[in-house]
Amino acid sequence: xxxxxxxxxxxxxxxxxxxxxxxxxxxxxxxxxxxxxxxxxxxxxxxxxxxxxxxxxxxxxxxxxxxxxxxxxxxxxxxxxxxxxxxxxxxxxxxxxxxxxxxxxxxxxxxxxxxxxxxxxxxxxxxxxxxxxxxxxxxxxxxxxxxxxxxxxxxxxxxxxxxxxxxxxxxxxxxxxxxxxxxxxxxxxxxxxxxxxxxxxxxxx
DNA sequence: TGCCAGGCCCTCTTTAGGGCCTT
Numbered sequence: 001x002x003x004x005x006x007x008x009x010x011x012x013x014x015x016x017x018x019x020x021x022x023x024x025x026x027x028x029x030x031x032x033x034x035x036x037x038x039x040x041x042x043x044x045x046x047x048x049x050x051x052x053x054x055x056x057x058x059x060x061x062x063x064x065x066x067x068x069x070x071x072x073x074x075x076x077x078x079x080x081x082x083x084x085x086x087x088x089x090x091x092x093x094x095x096x097x098x099x100x101x102x103x104x105x106x107x108x109x110x111x112x113x114x115x116x117x118x119x120x121x122x123x124x125x126x127x128x129x130x131x132x133x134x135x136x137x138x139x140x141x142x143x144x145x146x147x148x149x150x151x152x153x154x155x156x157x158x159x160x161x162x163x164x165x166x167x168x169x170x171x172x173x174x175x176x177x178x179x180x181x182x183x184x185x186x187x188x189x190x191x192x193x194x195x196x197x198x199x200x201x202x203x204x205x
Numbered sequence: 206t207g208c209c210a211g212g213c214c215c216t217c218t219t220t221a222g223g224g225c226c227t228t
Contacts, residue, residue, distance in 0.1 A: 006228050010210045015228075048228060087212055088227035112226065113213075125226070143228085185214070 001025060001082045001156065002072075003149040004092045005052045007042050011095035016040035017065060018054045021145035022072050023153045024079065030153055034075040035146040037062035052143045069096045078105055080174035084127045084152045086110035109174060111156050113181035117188050118162045127152055134158045 001023045008015035017038055024032040037054065039062040049055050062068075083089035086108040094104055115125050122133060127148060131138055136154040139147035160172040169176065180188070 004228080008210090009228055012211095013209070015210095018228090045228095051228070083227090085212095085225095085227040088210090091211085092228095116214080127227090 001149045001153045002076070002089055002093065003083060003145045003152060004089050005048075005054055005143070005145050006092060007040075007044055007048055009088070011092055015092075016042050017069075017092055017096060018042075018044060018048075018052070018059055019145040020068065020072050021149040022076050023146075023149040024075075025082075025153050025157070028157055030150065032075075033146065033150075034072050035149075036068045036071070038065040038068035039063065040065040053141060054144075065096065066100060070100055073097060073100070073102060080106050080109065082109045082111060082152070082156055084110070084148070084155070085112045107174070107178060109156075109177045110181055111152055111159060114159050114163075114177060115155070117180060117183070117185055118159050118166065120185070127155065130155055 003021050004017050005019040006015050006017050017040065019035070019037045021033065021035040023030055023034075037059060039059045042056075042059075044054060044056045044059065081090075081093070081104075087110070090104075090108045097104055111127075111130075112125055115122065115130055119125075119130075119133075122130065124130070128138070128142060128151070131151045131154065134155065136151065136158060139150040141147055142151075160177075163169065163172055163177075163180065167180075
């Protein structure tokens, strides 16, 4: 599970990471962690500083972005990647690796897309709201990379439990999660409701 | 000068619009 804090929403508009955390999950638990601030030489906008607590002064004392991204890419290796709203983290991940002349070799799973399918009537799909609704441990401080990555890891494990119940799968693999998150939401829910829970969907997957 | 992300997903839809989610 990876989580970025950044200067904004779009690397295409010049935004860069300010912090990253990578949490390694195996056999249903967190087994290793990487976390670091990083200095890309940018000014942190006031809104972002209020949101994350990460200031320009903090980044001036942080290691350079190139060093941190190389370290975290080595830490991650070829392990499948997960993020909450992976469309956001994957574009920063790819942009920063590209600057290093490296390329991602593995795919992303998105806990936001999975949650929309597993919990079709949830009032909110924000990371904190989903963690609260499941009664999962809320790591502090929120909107810092390591805390958010740990909360998202607990959310992913909880969603896997839900999928085992709904799809009656003996094991939840990265490839299975990829297929589920790409399945049209309306189609998935209609079939779950209309055909009973489990076997028809499992056979299709 | 003025504007500025982008993909998912619902609906008063599909020749579209707007809210959500990430920072």
